[in-house]
Amino acid sequence: GDIAIAFFMVGVPASFLVGCLADVIQKRSLLFLWVILIGEGACFATYFITTYAQLYWCRALTGMSVGGALPLIYSVLGDYYEPKDRGWVSGAISMGCGIGISFGQGAAGILGPRYGWGTPFLVVSVIAIICAIAVWMFVPEVQRGMSERISSRNHQTLESDREQDTVLPNQQQQLQQNGLDGSEVEMAESWNSDGPMRRQLHSRATLVATDSPTKGLYVQQLDNRSIPSQQDPKSKGSYLSNFYRDTIHPHFQTTATLLRCPSVLLGIFQGAPGCVPWGIVNTFLNDYLSSDRGLPVEGATLIILLFGFGNFLGTIQGGVGSSYLYAKYGPRYPALLSGGAAIAGCLPMWALINYNFDINSDENNNNGDDYFANGASAITFGTYFTPGIIAIVAGSMSGITGPIVKSTLQNVTMPQMRGQAFALLNTFDDFGRGLGPAFVAWMIENLGGRTRAFNIGVLGWILCGILNTMLFCTVERDEEKVRVGVEQKMAVDKDENESRDWDENNEVRDNLEFS
Secondary structure, eight states: OHHHHHHHHHHHHHHHHHHHHTTTTTTTHHHHHHHHHHHHHHHHHGGGSSSSHHHHHHHHHHHHHHHHHHHHHHHHHHHHHHHGGHHHHHHHHHHHHHHHHHHHHHHHHHHHHOTTTTHHHHHHHHHHHHHHHHHHHHSOOTTTHHHHHHHHHOOOOOSSSHHHHSOOOOOOOHHTTTTTTTHHHHHHHHHSSHHHHHHHHHHHHHEEHHHHHHEEEEEEEEEEGGGGOOOOGGGOHHHHHIIIIIIIIIHHHHHHHHOHHHHHHHHHHHHHHHHHHIIIIIIHHHHHHHTTTTOOOHHHHHHHHHHHHHHHHHHHHHHHHHHHHHHHOOOHHHHHHHHHHHTTHHHHHHHHHHHOOOOOOOOOOOOOHHHHHTTOOOOOHHHHHHHHHHHHHHHHHHHHHHHHHHHHHHHHHHHGGGGHHHHHHHHHHHHHHHHHHHHHHHHHHHHHHHHHHHHHHHTTHHHHHHHHHHHHHHEEEEEEHHHHHHHHHHHHHHHHHHHHHHHHHHHHHHHHHOO
């Protein structure tokens, strides 16, 4: 238990640290390599340990790879793939995680008894390090926000190239609806023109894309003379205050911005009630089927394996279905699929919990335990067929939601905020993995047994489904904010490039006149 706690206690801060770095560092493949080397290096060292303290710290450092890799992976993939493709990409990542867990368990079961318990750690860590080196060497770096830029250009309907790369003039009404005053709207209009403000932008003003709880994403004009520079004596402070202002405070602002987004909040908190049914499945269901429902240990394990197989199928359905609905009907409809699947999954789960396997009936034997102890085989194919189908359906329904939530979270966050968004999601998932079983254990103790506690605990998927369905009302608006914000950032970048070219041309002209 202490080792498991240490694993996640390191994984949670590592998730936040790597998530913040993923939002600012350009060479993210190198960052990925270092995250894997630290975590899997500790996993590799597990093979050589001789004391419990060494095992404790090796497993704790391994949590860094698990906690830090996922926010970084989704941050990078969000820049590689457009919103309509992120559903199946998230499904592929979820399937890869499932395959990796199965491979690790298989390696432990096959290699451990024959070569020693530390051998699986050695094999798995070497494979992970080789894969990380391959990513660093062969996967090209992608510009942050590249997929949003491509998607925004495809979204434009105007014929002019300049209008495709700048804030559109007809956004005045939209800016006013977002609560901007007249001067800000006039500023945005001037941005699209070749007036004095645009020509003098290089010398006295800067335009930045800003987020506001009342205005959303909008363009703000800052006077360069009002911005303190590092050379300005008045702006100098202590090293710690400057470090906080320049390094830590922006990440706090990013987190606050994320928590003001309704879709981000729904995507993060929908997992809280869902952790209760997952606590039942992961911690208690195997023992419940064998102890309370009369299945032998092998039979209960088979049911759990079939549930896992169904979850694998559901992950595929969720990823492919999300991409199809997004491309066909728009960004709102994947939320209906994820919410409906979570709610519908309660029915086969209830059926599995309350299924009467009928293996201790009089026609078999009055004492099921003695019957199996005597080597008889009352459990036939028919005994497993119906509950096996129920387990596959329950697992399939439970696997649909995950890829959709992750792709939605990518779609409603700005590229420079995506790492921290997935760090928040990963943190809540980790806490859910720990609190879910604890809450189920509390229900078992206070609700009169496991059957009643499990039937009530499955209701968590209904709450999870409701929160996922509520994304139908928020995701389109939040995704449009991201699209407008990216377009404005593109316009800022273009204007800065033009101003730089203007300065260079003036410098050349001044040099010619002087000569």
